[in-house]
Amino acid sequence: MVPAARSSYSGIVAYQGGELHLSDAPGATARIYGHSNARRWAWLHADLGGGDVLEIVAAVSTRSALKQLPPLVFLRLRKNCETWPRRPERTAVGWAGLGRFKARIGLPVWTVTGRAGGRRIHVTITQPEERTLAVDYTDPDGSTAVCHNSEAADAHVILEQRQGRAWRTEAEWTLKGTAHAEVGTR
Structure with a gap:
């Protein structure tokens, strides 16, 4: 859930060896809900420009x-x-095989495809190794995971609209090094 997909932040982030001073820095506020961390996951925040945003x-x-x-x-x-x-809630049945959205999680490329309400979408996310940081972490229950995070991922998004029996491209976006994506594995 991303309650504030486009926000600005000011303040100081302190870290060992220094401080980072922020003034109207662009960002987003997100919250993950669930019973625990996933077995494997993929996440995308793509600012498509002109106020358009894709979250997966x-x-x-x-x-x-x-x-x-x-x-x-x-x-x-x-x-x-x-x-x-x-x-x-229409997307929430994807895992049961009844849903309209499917993901193929992998690295360096992962994809999401699907359709709802007379539209379909195809998203390809690329996280080049040289722009992806692998971070090991341990969950509170002691299990370990690796998060492969890129603040400079590529994304290609095609949104199509149904017209009769045919599909026509409604919008297409190509992001080069400006998408924020991650893939987590155990």
């Missing part, structure tokens, strides 16, 4: 009954001040 979370549960299923996909596109898909 795809994850596989750590729960034994669910970890064999494909990733559950949550996708939100804000385009021209409108949100698509309008009903997020």
Whole structure:
């Protein structure tokens, strides 16, 4: 959930060896809800320009009954001040094979495809190794994971709209080194 996809921040971030002073720095505020960290996941925040923003979370549960299923996909596109898909619960059945959005999680490339409400989308995210930082961490329960994070990922997004039996391109975006993406593995 990204309650503030476009925000600005001011303040000081202190770290060992120095401080980073921020004044109206662009950013976003996000919150992840769930029972625990995912078994594997992919995440994208893409500022598409002109106020358009794409957010994707795809994850596989750590729960034994669910970890064999494909990733559950949550996708939100804000385009021209409108949100698509309008009903997020329609995307929440993707893991059961009934949903309309599917993810293929991998590195350096991962994809999300799907359709809802007369539109379909194809998103390809590339996290080049030289622009991706792998960070090991330990969950509170002691299990370990690796987060492959890139603040400079590439993304190609094609949004199509159905017209009769044909599909026509409604919008297309190509981001070179400006998407924020991550892939997590265990």
